[in-house]
Amino acid sequence: MLLQRLVEYSDTRLGHARPFHREREFRWRLDLDLDGRPLSGELAPLVDEQRRNRGLVLTVPAVVRTVGVAANLAADDAQYVLGWGDDTTKPARVAQCHNAFVGLIEKWATSDDGRDDEIAQAVAKFYRSGLASGLARPDEVTSKQGIVIAVNGELACRSDSVVAFWTAEVASRKGGKTGSRHGLCLVCGKYRELVETVPGKVPGRLVPGASNDTALVSVNERVFGYDLTTGLENTPICFRCGDAVSTGLVAVLSSPHSIAPRGQNTRTSWWIIGETDDDPIALLDKADPDDVATFLATIHTGVPDDDPPDMEVFCSLSIAGNVARIMVRDWIEMPLIKVKRNIAAWFHNQEIASAWPTGRRHHPLWRLALATGRWYGNRYADFGASGEARPHNVYQQLLSAALRKTAIPPVVLAHLVNRIRNDGHLDDTRAALLRLALTHGKTTKETVMPDLDPGNTDTAYQAGRAFALLEQIQNAAGSGERVNTTYGDRFFGGAITNPRAALVAGSRNAKAWQKKLRRTKPGLAVYFDKQLDEVFALIPEGKGLPAAMNLRQQAQFLLGYHHQRGHRASSTAGPETNSGDTAATA
Amino acid sequence: MATTMRDEPVPVAVQVWGPGALFTRPELKVERVSYPVMTPSAAVGVLEAIFWKPEMRWRVKRIEVLRPIEQFTQRRNETTELASLADAVSGRRRLDTVAHRVQRNAVCLRDVAYRIHAQIDLAEHADKPVTAYRDQFRRRVAKGRCFTQPYLGTREFSAYFGEPDDQQPIKRDEDFGLMLHSVDHGSDPVSFTWFDARLRGGVLKVPDRGIPGRPRIDTEPDSVGGSEG
Numbered sequence: 148m149l150l151q152r153l154v155e156y157s158d159t160r161l162g163h164a165r166p167f168h169r170e171r172e173f174r175w176r177l178d179l180d181l182d183g184r185p186l187s188g189e190l191a192p193l194v195d196e197q198r199r200n201r202g203l204v205l206t207v208p209a210v211v212r213t214v215g216v217a218a219n220l221a222a223d224d225a226q227y228v229l230g231w232g233d234d235t236t237k238p239a240r241v242a243q244c245h246n247a248f249v250g251l252i253e254k255w256a257t258s259d260d261g262r263d264d265e266i267a268q269a270v271a272k273f274y275r276s277g278l279a280s281g282l283a284r285p286d287e288v289t290s291k292q293g294i295v296i297a298v299n300g301e302l303a304c305r306s307d308s309v310v311a312f313w314t315a316e317v318a319s320r321k322g323g324k325t326g327s328r329h330g331l332c333l334v335c336g337k338y339r340e341l342v343e344t345v346p347g348k349v350p351g352r353l354v355p356g357a358s359n360d361t362a363l364v365s366v367n368e369r370v371f372g373y374d375l376t377t378g379l380e381n382t383p384i385c386f387r388c389g390d391a392v393s394t395g396l397v398a399v400l401s402s403p404h405s406i407a408p409r410g411q412n413t414r415t416s417w418w419i420i421g422e423t424d425d426d427p428i429a430l431l432d433k434a435d436p437d438d439v440a441t442f443l444a445t446i447h448t449g450v451p452d453d454d455p456p457d458m459e460v461f462c463s464l465s466i467a468g469n470v471a472r473i474m475v476r477d478w479i480e481m482p483l484i485k486v487k488r489n490i491a492a493w494f495h496n497q498e499i500a501s502a503w504p505t506g507r508r509h510h511p512l513w514r515l516a517l518a519t520g521r522w523y524g525n526r527y528a529d530f531g532a533s534g535e536a537r538p539h540n541v542y543q544q545l546l547s548a549a550l551r552k553t554a555i556p557p558v559v560l561a562h563l564v565n566r567i568r569n570d571g572h573l574d575d576t577r578a579a580l581l582r583l584a585l586t587h588g589k590t591t592k593e594t595v596m597p598d599l600d601p602g603n604t605d606t607a608y609q610a611g612r613a614f615a616l617l618e619q620i621q622n623a624a625g626s627g628e629r630v631n632t633t634y635g636d637r638f639f640g641g642a643i644t645n646p647r648a649a650l651v652a653g654s655r656n657a658k659a660w661q662k663k664l665r666r667t668k669p670g671l672a673v674y675f676d677k678q679l680d681e682v683f684a685l686i687p688e689g690k691g692l693p694a695a696m697n698l699r700q701q702a703q704f705l706l707g708y709h710h711q712r713g714h715r716a717s718s719t720a721g722p723e724t725n726s727g728d729t730a731a732t733a
Numbered sequence: 734m735a736t737t738m739r740d741e742p743v744p745v746a747v748q749v750w751g752p753g754a755l756f757t758r759p760e761l762k763v764e765r766v767s768y769p770v771m772t773p774s775a776a777v778g779v780l781e782a783i784f785w786k787p788e789m790r791w792r793v794k795r796i797e798v799l800r801p802i803e804q805f806t807q808r809r810n811e812t813t814e815l816a817s818l819a820d821a822v823s824g825r826r827r828l829d830t831v832a833h834r835v836q837r838n839a840v841c842l843r844d845v846a847y848r849i850h851a852q853i854d855l856a857e858h859a860d861k862p863v864t865a866y867r868d869q870f871r872r873r874v875a876k877g878r879c880f881t882q883p884y885l886g887t888r889e890f891s892a893y894f895g896e897p898d899d900q901q902p903i904k905r906d907e908d909f910g911l912m913l914h915s916v917d918h919g920s921d922p923v924s925f926t927w928f929d930a931r932l933r934g935g936v937l938k939v940p941d942r943g944i945p946g947r948p949r950i951d952t953e954p955d956s957v958g959g960s961e962g
């Protein structure tokens with residue numbers, strides 16, 4: 148239903164759009180009277196008041212042309228309209244272009260549609276009279292600058308007869324060598340004239356990874372077409388729908404509801420069918436604490452998940468470019484209420500205790516994606532930065548998981564754990580992503596708490612807690628003394644995969660740290676003793692600590708570590724005990 | 734002798750499943766995107782892989798979707814090099830896949846299962862009652878026998894099959910737009926018929942006849958709906 152939705156978008160939101168018209172910048176206007184005589188001897192300059200040194204952007208008849216000569220109607224380049232070339236053009240080709248333009252005007256004026264159109268007749272008279280060659284050429288005009296023709300102050304391309312004539316002209320050009328076909332359109336389900344190639348392309352700047360202007364629907368190699376055919380011979384789409392698909396797609400991709408983080412290989416755009424101002428992806432992406440709290444408080448309406456009302460439909464399209472082709476990475480069309488419930492689950496599953504008393508419990512999606520990149524000691528590598536070490540599709544993967552309520556791909560968790568080990572850095576955002584990876588979209592009954600879970604019998608989780616406690620004991624015993632290499636610095640990376648060696652060494656050193664702590668802060672020493680005893684009591688005596696942990700255990704270890712640090716920070720807050728977000732790197 | 738049985742509907746059913754599937758949408762068939770459910774033409778392919786005779790043809794009546802619809806994407810290196818049939822038969826030509834390599838994306842389906850309900854239509858020259866073909870099909874399904882390994886849309890996704898059980902379809906309603914109903918290889922060029930595909934309660938009903946891609950001169954409908962058989 149993607150194409151249908153794009154046509155619907157074009158019809159309902161761009162209702163004024165004329166078929167086979169595109170926006171284009173024009174620098175000059177040629178003014179004629181109804182007898183086809185120029186109103187002055189020179190062109191009138193067009194300037195956009197809001198964009199200095201730029202021409203006016205007008206919507207004019209236009210179809211895509213690549214290397215061939217193909218004139219547009221009543222508004223085109225200077226080389227087409229007046230046959231003006233420059234240093235970059237070949238005179239023979241300029242003449243070819245101008246002849247094509249004059250020929251098209253003549254065709255328009257003598258057509259059934261244009262015969263009674265005084266504007267078409269005026270433009271045709273201008274070219275028949277040879278007055279075009281007598282126009283003074285401004286020095287600054289180049290062959291590719293746009294010139295639009297006006298008759299009696301009205302743009303000729305807005306004339307009443309243009310739409311019908313231009314549509315028929317495009318149909319004859321795009322209908323293929325054998326002429327246009329009549330058949331069932333896959334999109335609108337009606338019998339109409341069918342295109343051989345979809346008119347209109349999407350600008351390459353809107354499609355990450357594209358090296359040219361791109362097309363969503365095309366078959367340019369025999370092996371991809373049914374029965375070894377190229378073109379849209381076996382993909383019947385009518386002219387109206389083909390144009391509306393292109394128009395709708397460009398409008399969707401260039402709308403404010405579109406995200407393409409730099410360095411990521413996907414652009415995601417979304418819209419809602421229905422009367423609502425809701426913007427679920429903006430909520431996901433920003434996760435403003437007040438907005439999230441309000442959203443979570445109002446989302447549960449009592450309607451069962453299996454049967455959500457479908458009055459409002461959420462649509463989201465994720466695309467990427469492959470040279471001059473658009474590939475669909477994801478297409479979501481589901482009731483808005485279901486998307487909202489999925490987002491509520493997303494926030495529920497990522498809720499995490501902060502290492503700071505005033506920290507956030509929910510994190511924006513862009514921040515979660517950012518946290519999968521390299522940590523530079525005080526910040527994450529930007530999207531698209533050199534050496535960011537971030538998967539090129541992580542943003543889209545997280546967004547898709549949030550909207551569909553599906554599991555985070557295991558590769559994301561593996562990458563994240565690897566980054567934490569290499570960076571030696573675990574903060575709230577990364578902990579939230581770890582919890583998401585363990586809980587979101589999973590059918591397991593295993594619970595992973597957002598806050599410290601003292602009764603958790605998972606050995607890896609308790610090992611993480613023990614590691615954090617040992618780190619805190621050393622920190623507290625040091626009383627602010629600067630240590631070249633802390634316990635965390637030395638053992639954190641290895642402890643993630645093999646906590647046994649790190650905890651055995653830590654337990655041995657803890658005796659000396661506790662001895663020192665008892666002299667200065669005896670109460671704190673007792674607290675740590677008690678905590679360590681509790682944690683080690685939960686690690687089964689016989690099995691002991693695993694010497695090698697799988698991915699899930701590594702994530703559990705990191706969550707235990709994070710929870711213990713957050714718990715310590717909030718329960719006995721103090722400068723000597725709160726080593727902050729970067730404890731392991733301190 | 735078979736004439737008395739010829740017009741009586743003889744339903745058969747088979748359950749198919751597999752770890753992946755790709756039922757390519759015709760409008761997105763280069764960087765492929767799958768329909769969310771199995772198409773009737775793919776179902777006919779599965780049935781013919783299990784049992785086919787010149788005396789009969791398959792008519793799919795409905796397809797039940799038994800597992801939740803989930804997607805995954807994959808990118809593959811493919812080749813646009815293609816030898817003609819004559820070259821392939823003679824073996825004279827070698828394909829240069831390296832020089833014609835392209836990368837293509839595909840949005841596929843993960844972990845699918847369907848129950849196909851179909852009917853057997855006999856050809857004029859059939860000399861056995863339709864129940865004979867039905868029973869032969871059932872015996873083959875029960876024993877897991879097939880002429881070629883069935884697949885789910887494309888040959889990369891092999892299908893397993895077995896006798897139908899009582900698993901309930903998923904609870905899902907969705908419209909998929911026009912879907913390919915059947916291909917007429919007898920016309921030149923080949924022609925297609927289509928139907929308006931709608932999933933209701935996890936069941937895709939397939940009309941007996943599709944809407945022709947080319948308008949009929951005598952009756953040219955303005956739009957399509959598909960007549961459910």
